[in-house]
Amino acid sequence: MSLKRAEEKILIDQAQNGHDSAFRQLVEAHSEKVIQLAWRLVGNRAEAEDISQEAFLRLFKSLSKFRGESRISTWLYRAVCRLAIDHLRRERLKRKFFFVNSGTEEQLDLTDLAVDPSASAHDQLQAKETARHMQLLLNTLPARQKAVFVLRHTEDLPLKEIATILNLSEGTVKSHLHRAVTLLRRELKNTQESPA
Amino acid sequence: MKKRLSCDERLLTLYHYNELQPEERLQLEEHLKCCSQCRNSLSQLSSCLTDITIPKIDISAADRLNFTDQVLKKTTRPHFAGKPVWGGALIVTGLLMLLLVILPNPTNKIIKQPKPSLSELELIEQLELLQNLDLLEDMEVLKELEDLG
Numbered sequence: 001m002s003l004k005r006a007e008e009k010i011l012i013d014q015a016q017n018g019h020d021s022a023f024r025q026l027v028e029a030h031s032e033k034v035i036q037l038a039w040r041l042v043g044n045r046a047e048a049e050d051i052s053q054e055a056f057l058r059l060f061k062s063l064s065k066f067r068g069e070s071r072i073s074t075w076l077y078r079a080v081c082r083l084a085i086d087h088l089r090r091e092r093l094k095r096k097f098f099f100v101n102s103g104t105e106e107q108l109d110l111t112d113l114a115v116d117p118s119a120s121a122h123d124q125l126q127a128k129e130t131a132r133h134m135q136l137l138l139n140t141l142p143a144r145q146k147a148v149f150v151l152r153h154t155e156d157l158p159l160k161e162i163a164t165i166l167n168l169s170e171g172t173v174k175s176h177l178h179r180a181v182t183l184l185r186r187e188l189k190n191t192q193e194s195p196a
Numbered sequence: 197m198k199k200r201l202s203c204d205e206r207l208l209t210l211y212h213y214n215e216l217q218p219e220e221r222l223q224l225e226e227h228l229k230c231c232s233q234c235r236n237s238l239s240q241l242s243s244c245l246t247d248i249t250i251p252k253i254d255i256s257a258a259d260r261l262n263f264t265d266q267v268l269k270k271t272t273r274p275h276f277a278g279k280p281v282w283g284g285a286l287i288v289t290g291l292l293m294l295l296l297v298i299l300p301n302p303t304n305k306i307i308k309q310p311k312p313s314l315s316e317l318e319l320i321e322q323l324e325l326l327q328n329l330d331l332l333e334d335m336e337v338l339k340e341l342e343d344l345g
Contacts, residue, residue, distance in 0.1 A: 027264045032255050056267045131251030154250045159215050178206045
């Protein structure tokens, strides 16, 4: 369910005037993309849903100040990215202080992974294995680089918009993207070279 | 364009994502025509990035509905819900006690007595005289008793 800009503006006006049904429609329209983005960043469904809920609650509280200069999706992506980056940094610190191993593998939650239902059991298993591998690769990236890479590579957002979302300069975003790509290529090469 | 300037992996990354300015893009394409090393790098980079497909989770219509309900439930909840009610009462009590300490204590004030009027003074004097008379009478009674033995 996607909303056109004009429809979205009407719903925002209505929500600002206290119409719960309008806010409901906004949540319904954006929830899937917001949860997917949060999951790609944190790799855990429960945490992704918590982060997404918090993003929508922040939107609700800021509705009166929302002037419609940017799209709701941009606003939500910004909130999700900030919350996810904070979450990832906290997790990294926790692991550092409590001497827990990298933990990335244990934290991966791929139970709800979307796989082609028409594919054979073998193919589904392989798809899940590839997904697990990709998430592990992504988890090697620092939080901000991960956010830039996911937003550019998966969400297909232009770097200019990513800069707005992450409140960074375009030059910094370009550097983060390049570093993320270099790191991922190196990790991919290492895993391909290392014996199974 | 000089080869040294253009042999830049960062530019290749941005080229792959179509994030170069039109002028930069043209310059890089010119450079690629004459630099096999960069052509190879770009080909490897593109094939690697094409292989990277970030997975997604399955979110059903029921999941979306449930999620929306949860969000709306939280938006309708009053701000103080979830916090212990006695917390507010404690704060109010504390503030009241602080006010009592800060404000001047009325019991510590010296109560100014109104000045007695002349008639009242006279009455007091008369009362004192009466008391003295009583004492004198008592003395006389005592003397009489002594005299009686």
